[in-house]
Amino acid sequence: MATVVLVVLGIASSVAHYFTRTPNPSINPAMVQRFVHRLWAWWLMFAILIAGLFLHRIGTIVLFGLVSFWAFREFITMTPTRRGDHRALFWSLVVFTPLQYVLIALSGWSFQGKTLDLYGIYSIMIPVYASLFIPARIAMAGDHKRFLERSAQIQAGLLVCVYCLSFAPALLDLKLLTMDGKPWTGSNAGLLFFFVLISQISDVFQWAWSRIKG
Structure with missing residues (x-):
């Protein structure tokens, strides 16, 4: 899942770089700049998402504290x-x-x-x-x-x-339970991954819908 998000962000960054370097008269430059700013926010959210997977608990808390x-x-x-x-x-x-x-x-x-x-x-x-x-x-x-x-x-x-x-x-x-009611003994990093991913998808669709419908 993280690989898919990385690929999508990479493609979006390439598109933004192309339109920044070669302006298109049919595309509003201000919209391109807003898209670039949004990309920075999405990359930051992706970094937090990866941190939730690979950093230890204290490292993740410190990262969110700095944010x-x-x-x-x-x-x-x-x-x-x-x-x-x-x-x-x-x-x-x-x-x-x-x-x-x-x-x-x-x-x-x-x-x-x-x-x-x-x-x-x-x-x-x-x-x-x-x-x-x-x-x-x-x-x-x-x-x-x-x-x-x-x-x-x-x-x-x-x-x-x-x-x-x-x-x-x-x-x-968070204390989690399995489907049969037993305590979850694994890591909750996947839950943090899901939370940040849903937040990122929500922001992407909100931005895209506002551009389409004005």
Whole structure:
């Protein structure tokens, strides 16, 4: 399956390279550029897909943590912020983002004969504790202008770019059962592969349909 995806992306990249080097008057150059940008995103998703197959559990978690940090940082650069938001942004990027992935990495470890299950912590840390801390920290800065809007923007970015994305590597710890009800003893890397593959196919069809139907 990974080979098929690699071949399709290779063909698409060759087509994009051809149209970039030899412009066609019947094709909008802006659409070609958007297609090239989409290809970069698809290659990134494919790299994550391969990482889920070949990297160890910790390596996969670190990779997704870096992607979350990059995505949240890009989200913030496109979001209007004020000086009073800087401390809250620091806590969001430097504390809550890595802490979310550290908790996922520690979950499932054995310590003194006991297996750590931190799902109850990392499943509520950002939507509950971080969502309470961020507006409180902004309020402490004393800048009340558009307070609710600024707080909601940071909270939304943290939820989408960090919290939601962090549950992809958490799939590696999901307790699965076989068809006869017995615990699955194999690797969950295939489940992560399937998740990223479906996300990539969804993005491809969404982009293609929007180009066809406008």
